[in-house]
Amino acid sequence: MRVLKFPRRLIRHLETPDLPLEALESIRRLRRYLDELEAACILKARQLGASSADIGEALGITRQAVYNRLHHLEQRAETDPDFAIPDLRAEEPEKIPDLESSSPS
Numbered sequence: 001m002r003v004l005k006f007p008r009r010l011i012r013h014l015e016t017p018d019l020p021l022e023a024l025e026s027i028r029r030l031r032r033y034l035d036e037l038e039a040a041c042i043l044k045a046r047q048l049g050a051s052s053a054d055i056g057e058a059l060g061i062t063r064q065a066v067y068n069r070l071h072h073l074e075q076r077a078e079t080d081p082d083f084a085i086p087d088l089r090a091e092e093p094e095k096i097p098d099l100e101s102s103s104p105s
Contacts, residue, residue, distance in 0.1 A: 007033055039073050039083075046070060 010033075013019070013026035038059075045055050052063040052070070059066070076083050 036083075039069075039076075042066070042069060043073055043077060 007029065010026040010030050013022050014030075016023065042055055042059075045058075052066040056063040056066045
């Protein structure tokens with residue numbers, strides 16, 4: 001797994017309301033980043049001994065939904081070479097195709 005740095009530049013694009021298409025693209029990229037961050041946090045919480053009920057409560061979902069996410073995340077972490085752990089300590093984002101590309105997907 002790779003570590004992704006927080007995409008602060010995308011936040012700056014959201015602060016420019018005169019460019020709504022750039023803001024929307026930044027929102028899409030931030031959602032992808034946040035999905036990756038959530039996945040990493042779920043796996044880390046589990047490694048640290050959090051129960052599915054604990055994780056579900058933190059996310060506002062049922063423990064059954066957590067079981068489902070964990071199943072998919074554990075498979076993905078083992079098989080997906082593009083699965084990355086976001087890093088909130090970093091200043092600039094690491095370049096990866098879908099998070100940093102300028103062309104919409």
